[in-house]
Amino acid sequence: MRREQQDHGERVTATRSARADVATADxxxxxxxxxxxxxxxxxxxxxxxxxxxxxxxxxxxxxxxxxxxxxxxxxxxxxxxxxxxxxxxxxxxxxxxxxxxxxxxxxxxxxxxxxxxxxxxxxxxxxxxxxxxxxxxxxxxxxxxxxxxxxxxxxxxxxxxxxxxxxxxxxxxxxxxxxxxxxxxxxxxxxxxxxxxxxxxxxxxxxxxxxxxxxxxxxxxxxxxxxxxxxxxxxxxPDDLRSSSVLRHRLVLSGDAGWVRGVTGVHAVDVEGHTALLEVVEPAAEHRLLEEALRRGDVHEFSPQRPSLAQIYREVTA
CATH class of the missing domain: 3.40.50.300 (P-loop containing nucleotide triphosphate hydrolases)
Known part of the structure; x- marks a missing residue:
């Protein structure tokens, strides 16, 4: 019984010591x-x-x-x-x-x-x-x-x-x-x-x-x-900041992507050859974009792009 009490006391002391070593303040x-x-x-x-x-x-x-x-x-x-x-x-x-x-x-x-x-x-x-x-x-x-x-x-x-x-x-x-x-x-x-x-x-x-x-x-x-x-x-x-950032999409086509600059409701951030980085600024504009893309040829990729902290930083400090 005495040994059990001693072991219990040692465990309590160790627990208190561990808790004392943990900082929890903001x-x-x-x-x-x-x-x-x-x-x-x-x-x-x-x-x-x-x-x-x-x-x-x-x-x-x-x-x-x-x-x-x-x-x-x-x-x-x-x-x-x-x-x-x-x-x-x-x-x-x-x-x-x-x-x-x-x-x-x-x-x-x-x-x-x-x-x-x-x-x-x-x-x-x-x-x-x-x-x-x-x-x-x-x-x-x-x-x-x-x-x-x-x-x-x-x-x-x-x-x-x-x-x-x-x-x-x-x-x-x-x-x-x-x-x-x-x-x-x-x-x-x-x-x-x-x-x-x-x-x-x-x-x-x-x-x-x-x-x-x-x-x-x-x-x-x-x-x-x-x-x-x-x-x-x-x-x-980081996820909070990304969710509040402007959503961008990457579009990769079989042909030249320069025509995306004329699509209503879509802002072309960057266009190079078959690839475009886009912001959809009007609801449902991506549907018009994809319909036109498929009419012109194959669409190899249309995917949302996770913004980097550097991109978010430039947006919020501009």
């Missing part, structure tokens, strides 16, 4: 605004970074992404609006447990990689042993174990980026806010980084990262937020 941005003099860099921006989700933050240069992320982290004060953590106003103590990778890299060029990362881990409240263990494991994961004693200035820009990533990921962050974390990384490092981020989201950690690499964002993210001129112009899952 980051909520509500009507966030930031002005610089007469310029409104961020204009009434609202979105949620869900617990356990990778959220991609997309926008051109000057769209307001970095300014928004700085306000989320408290590096920059907001002119208006709120940032919430777990449904309440975020505090400096909350942010201390976040992993943050800023746009401007903050590494000491003449300090060895290992010593520098352990030092940064200590600043975040990790014990020396825990910090060294976390750093060593991340250096191994990102292929930098053999460069641990090198000065940062001796590393390539891509490897310096990996060091900066480790500074954000070490320990057990409760949230991650990463500004262009994949910039300068080779494909192998991108895959390693993606695996690391998924491990954090599996713990329930909300992850917000910005990137200009739309194909990468499309591949990795469960949710997207698109910014243009300081405002959110689209947000949702």
């Amino acid at each position: 980051i909520e941005v509500r009507h966030l605004t930031r002005t610089f003099g007469e310029v409104r860099a961020v204009d009434d921006v609202s979105f949620t970074v869900g617990a356990g989700l990778l959220t991609g933050f997309v926008g051109g240069n000057g769209a307001g992404k970095t300014t928004t992320m700085r306000m989320v982290m408290g590096v920059l004060s907001a002119s208006g609006g709120d940032v919430l953590w777990d449904g309440r106003p975020i505090t400096a103590l909350d942010r201390r447990s976040f992993g943050y990778m800023p746009e401007e890299r903050g590494l000491y060029p003449k300090q060895p990689v290992l010593d520098q990362l352990v030092y940064l881990g200590r600043l975040r409240g990790l014990g020396a042993g825990v910090a060294r263990q976390s750093v060593t494991a991340h250096l191994e994961r990102l292929g930098l174990a053999d460069r641990a004693r090198d000065h940062v200035e001796k590393l390539s820009l891509g490897n310096q980026q990996r060091v900066q990533i480790i500074a954000a990921l070490m320990g057990r962050p409760t949230a991650l806010v990463l500004d262009e974390p994949f910039s300068g990384l080779d494909p192998a490092a991108v895959d390693s980084m993606a695996d690391l981020l998924r491990e954090h989201t599996a713990r329930g950690v909300p992850v917000l990262f910005s990137s200009h690499q739309l194909d990468l964002v499309e591949r990795l993210c469960e949710r997207l937020v698109v910014l243009a001129r300081g405002r959110v112009v689209a947000s949702g899952t």
Whole structure:
């Protein structure tokens, strides 16, 4: 009986420990605004970074992404609006447990990689042993174990980026806010980084990262937020954004497809030889199109085209 009670107690302790290690809070941005003099860099921006989700933050240069992320982290004060953590106003103590990778890299060029990362881990409240263990494991994961004693200035820009990533990921962050974390990384490092981020989201950690690499964002993210001129112009899952995008069809004929430009209710986006990319802008126009196509010869293909994130981005930011 005593042994059963002991086993039960150990299971309860392990369960509580596992639950304590899982973050389940959201980051909520509500009507966030930031002005610089007469310029409104961020204009009434609202979105949620869900617990356990990778959220991609997309926008051109000057769209307001970095300014928004700085306000989320408290590096920059907001002119208006709120940032919430777990449904309440975020505090400096909350942010201390976040992993943050800023746009401007903050590494000491003449300090060895290992010593520098352990030092940064200590600043975040990790014990020396825990910090060294976390750093060593991340250096191994990102292929930098053999460069641990090198000065940062001796590393390539891509490897310096990996060091900066480790500074954000070490320990057990409760949230991650990463500004262009994949910039300068080779494909192998991108895959390693993606695996690391998924491990954090599996713990329930909300992850917000910005990137200009739309194909990468499309591949990795469960949710997207698109910014243009300081405002959110689209947000949702990739499927949400695709369903709201203009539907296009690919038409492949046996003969020249140039005649499709004259079909009422159909917009020819691109025509090249036997192939046309089309938008049906009037109900039932596709029936007239196919009837005319069959009258002229064989139709080899008429299929809906799934828009890429790049196409959606161009539509919503135009």
